Amino acid sequence: MSMHLIGVVFFSFLYFVATPAFSQVDSLNHTYTDSAENNVITLTTNPVSEEIKFAEYLIVNNQYNDALFVLEKLETDFPEVPNSQLDSINYYKGWTHYFNKRFGKAISAFEKVNKTSSLYYNSVFYSSFCYAYMGDFIASKNTLQNLNIEDNKLLEELHNFQLACVALLQRDLELFVSLSQKFTYNNYYFASEQMQLIEYHKDISKFKNKSGFLAGLISAIVPGMGKFYVGYRGIPFGALLTTFPLAAVAVESLIKAGLTSPQFIVFGTLFGVFYAGNVWGSVLSVNARKKEFYAEINHNILFDMHIPLRRVFEQ
Amino acid sequence: LICIFHYAGFSNSNNSEPFYKADSLKQSGDIQWAIVEYERIVYNTNDNSIRTIALLNKAECFAIINDFPAAEKSLKRVFYNDLVDTLSYNAHYNTAFYAYLNKNFNYTLSELLLIDNFLPDSLKIKSYPLYALALNELRQWDNAKEKMEVWVNYYFNDVTIVKDSLLKEIQVLYNPSKHPKYKNPEKAHLYSSFIPGMGQLYSGYWADAAISALMQLSGIGIALYGVFVVKYYVAGVVFGYGIFQRFYMAGTKRAEFLANKHNYKTARDYNDNLINAIIEIQLMYNK
Numbered sequence: 017m018s019m020h021l022i023g024v025v026f027f028s029f030l031y032f033v034a035t036p037a038f039s040q041v042d043s044l045n046h047t048y049t050d051s052a053e054n055n056v057i058t059l060t061t062n063p064v065s066e067e068i069k070f071a072e073y074l075i076v077n078n079q080y081n082d083a084l085f086v087l088e089k090l091e092t093d094f095p096e097v098p099n100s101q102l103d104s105i106n107y108y109k110g111w112t113h114y115f116n117k118r119f120g121k122a123i124s125a126f127e128k129v130n131k132t133s134s135l136y137y138n139s140v141f142y143s144s145f146c147y148a149y150m151g152d153f154i155a156s157k158n159t160l161q162n163l164n165i166e167d168n169k170l171l172e173e174l175h176n177f178q179l180a181c182v183a184l185l186q187r188d189l190e191l192f193v194s195l196s197q198k199f200t201y202n203n204y205y206f207a208s209e210q211m212q213l214i215e216y217h218k219d220i221s222k223f224k225n226k227s228g229f230l231a232g233l234i235s236a237i238v239p240g241m242g243k244f245y246v247g248y249r250g251i252p253f254g255a256l257l258t259t260f261p262l263a264a265v266a267v268e269s270l271i272k273a274g275l276t277s278p279q280f281i282v283f284g285t286l287f288g289v290f291y292a293g294n295v296w297g298s299v300l301s302v303n304a305r306k307k308e309f310y311a312e313i314n315h316n317i318l319f320d321m322h323i324p325l326r327r328v329f330e331q
Numbered sequence: 332l333i334c335i336f337h338y339a340g341f342s343n344s345n346n347s348e349p350f351y352k353a354d355s356l357k358q359s360g361d362i363q364w365a366i367v368e369y370e371r372i373v374y375n376t377n378d379n380s381i382r383t384i385a386l387l388n389k390a391e392c393f394a395i396i397n398d399f400p401a402a403e404k405s406l407k408r409v410f411y412n413d414l415v416d417t418l419s420y421n422a423h424y425n426t427a428f429y430a431y432l433n434k435n436f437n438y439t440l441s442e443l444l445l446i447d448n449f450l451p452d453s454l455k456i457k458s459y460p461l462y463a464l465a466l467n468e469l470r471q472w473d474n475a476k477e478k479m480e481v482w483v484n485y486y487f488n489d490v491t492i493v494k495d496s497l498l499k500e501i502q503v504l505y506n507p508s509k510h511p512k513y514k515n516p517e518k519a520h521l522y523s524s525f526i527p528g529m530g531q532l533y534s535g536y537w538a539d540a541a542i543s544a545l546m547q548l549s550g551i552g553i554a555l556y557g558v559f560v561v562k563y564y565v566a567g568v569v570f571g572y573g574i575f576q577r578f579y580m581a582g583t584k585r586a587e588f589l590a591n592k593h594n595y596k597t598a599r600d601y602n603d604n605l606i607n608a609i610i611e612i613q614l615m616y617n618k
Contacts, residue, residue: 073374074367082367261569268565283566 064090064097068104075111084112103133110142119146137163137171138329141178145325148182149318157182170205173198174328177206177213181321184216185314192217206324213320216313223309228302235298239291242298246305255294262287349381350388357392366392373408383409383418387425394429403429420446420454424461431465439465456485460609467602476505479609486616497612504608511597519590523583530586534593543582550575 067090074083087109090097097105110125126143129135140163147156160179165171180195196217199210226246235242240255266287269279353368369392372385386405393402406426411419427442443462446455459482466475479501487494514534523530528544531537550571557567 070371070374074370079370081363082370085363085367261565261573265563265566265569268563272563279563279566 064094064101065104068101068108071105071108071112075108075115078115080112080115084109084116087112099130100133103129103135107133107135107139110139114142114146119150122146137165137168141174141325141329144178144182145318145321148185148321153182153186157186170203170328173200173203174206174324177210177324178321180213181317184213184220184317187220189217189221205327209320209324213317216317216320220313223306225306226302228299231302232295232299235295239294240298242295243301246298246301248301248305255297259287259290259294262290349376350384353385353388357388357395362392362396379410379413380415380418383414383422387421390425390429399429399432403433403435416450416454420450420458423450424458427458427461427465431461431468434468436465436468440469452485456482460613463609464606467605470511470598472505472510473507475605476501479505493616500608500612504605509601511594511601513594513597514590516587516590516594519586520583523586527579527582530583531589534586534589536589536593539585539589543578543585546578547575547582550578 071083071086106125106128110122113122123143123146126139129139144156144159183192231242239259240252244252266283269283273279349372356365369385369389390402390405409422423442423446427439430438459478463475463478483497519530527547528540531540554571557563
């Protein structure tokens with residue numbers, strides 16, 4: 017009983033005497049400042065940084081929508097968080113949008129990250145990639161060019177690599193060659209991607225623009241062969257197998273019924289439509305083939321641009 | 332289905348402190364926030380039981396918004412070591428149930444098999460109606476019947492009249508003479524390769540068979556008419572063969588498709604009938 021009383025008195029003393037000493041209570045950080053010594057004593061953890069950690073955990077576990085929910089709630093619940101934490105919130109918001117392939121929103125979140133933040137470089141690289149993915153190569157290049165990296169060899173090399181990717185996406189082969197001369201091919205983070213870029217450069221250099229006129233002319237002589245000249249392999253024989261029998265039918269009706277006969281007019285028109293369509297298709301196939309080739313190359317470049325970012329910033 | 336089979340597990344409610352916020356959010360209908368709060372419990376706790384209950388509740392939230400794949404995915408994160416039997420049962424059962432709703436019947440069976448092998452009779456037999464439903468979908472009707480009979484014998488052992496009538500009902504439902512008769516898609520393909528429309532006829536589709544045969548015969552007819560009547564040899568062969576060839580190729584593929592359609596439809600009708608019967612039994616006796 018007496019021990020119990022001593023306990024009550026002791027804790028009452030602590031409550032009435034010691035509490036005023038921790039006079040400044042920062043409701044946001046839950047840190048208590050001793051006014052006499054001005055020492056900061058953290059009694060509980062910072063809820064904002066805890067929430068950011070929780071959001072990071074959600075992102076790592078691929079729960080992007082939940083992470084975004086947490087981050088947006090954080091912004092409304094704590095409108096006046098310190099800049100460093102606001103940068104983290106914006107960065108992770110950018111990340112969640114990026115993983116959900118909402119690149120426009122990702123860019124606007126990444127661009128809110130302050131230059132003084134430790135996440136600034138990450139944000140710039142990711143927003144540059146987002147621009148590239150959206151097809152805005154100029155903005156992607158400008159974003160990278162406005163970045164000054166000092167005393168960080170890894171980021172400098174990554175910066176050079178990303179610029180080279182954008183140069184290749186823009187088909188600026190001269191710039192690519194000058195940037196690729198700085199490739200070291202010995203950095204784990206992007207060595208294989210650097211080699212891949214060189215291959216893409218070779219493919220782009222080798223790719224010859226075929227003549228639409230020539231493709232049409234070849235198809236006019238041998239139906240379907242214009243597409244073969246452009247680079248398609250199976251399709252031309254299909255066109256050949258459709259046009260030849262129709263030509264044979266038209267010729268037969270010409271021989272049997274004459275030039276002005278209804279049979280010849282019908283079958284001849286049918287053949288003419290298929291024949292002309294085939295020639296025109298061959299002309300258009302030049303552009304289609306070119307688009308397919310560049311779309312595939314762009315897809316591969318973007319893939320190789322993206323992998324090193326994940327390796328460097330998500331390790 | 333959700334109302335009945337979901338609660339053949341146990342309630343996931345938990346009155347302990349970490350669940351207050353999430354539970355109240357779920358009850359107030361703020362499902363997105365509740366999902367995040369249940370995940371927060373998973374994130375913060377070192378207690379596997381609390382983690383499992385949080386995951387069960389999170390899955391239930393996903394089920395409320397009809398996101399069954401997410402519900403299944405949440406429950407696949409449960410660690411089963413050192414869980415008490417009822418919680419282990421609940422996690423396995425709910426995973427199986429959401430997998431069933433997602434039509435992952437093999438996964439449903441694998442979860443139920445774990446209950447069957449590692450948990451006591453009182454729990455495992457409770458899961459047998461769901462077990463039977465999954466077995467039905469995999470066309471293992473004899474095994475499904477066996478499960479339902481064990482379930483009836485366990486729960487109604489003392490009530491002979493109910494037991495006998497239920498066993499009789501199950502006997503009628505799963506009578507082998509009522510099992511769907513399947514058509515072999517390869518046979519259907521082969522029949523149509525030899526006789527136009529025969530594969531469709533074998534699969535039970537008269538109209539399709541007639542149309543296919545008619546189109547192929549008209550192709551042959553055009554060819555014969557062109558060659559022998561009007562003497563347009565090339566035109567006859569080109570158009571006649573063109574029409575015949577297209578409908579011949581399409582006909583063989585169509586016959587195969589129709590055999591599969593027949594199989595799906597008969598199995599579906601039979602299983603829907605079984606689902607209704609099992610639900611009715613569950614509703615009537617509330618086990």
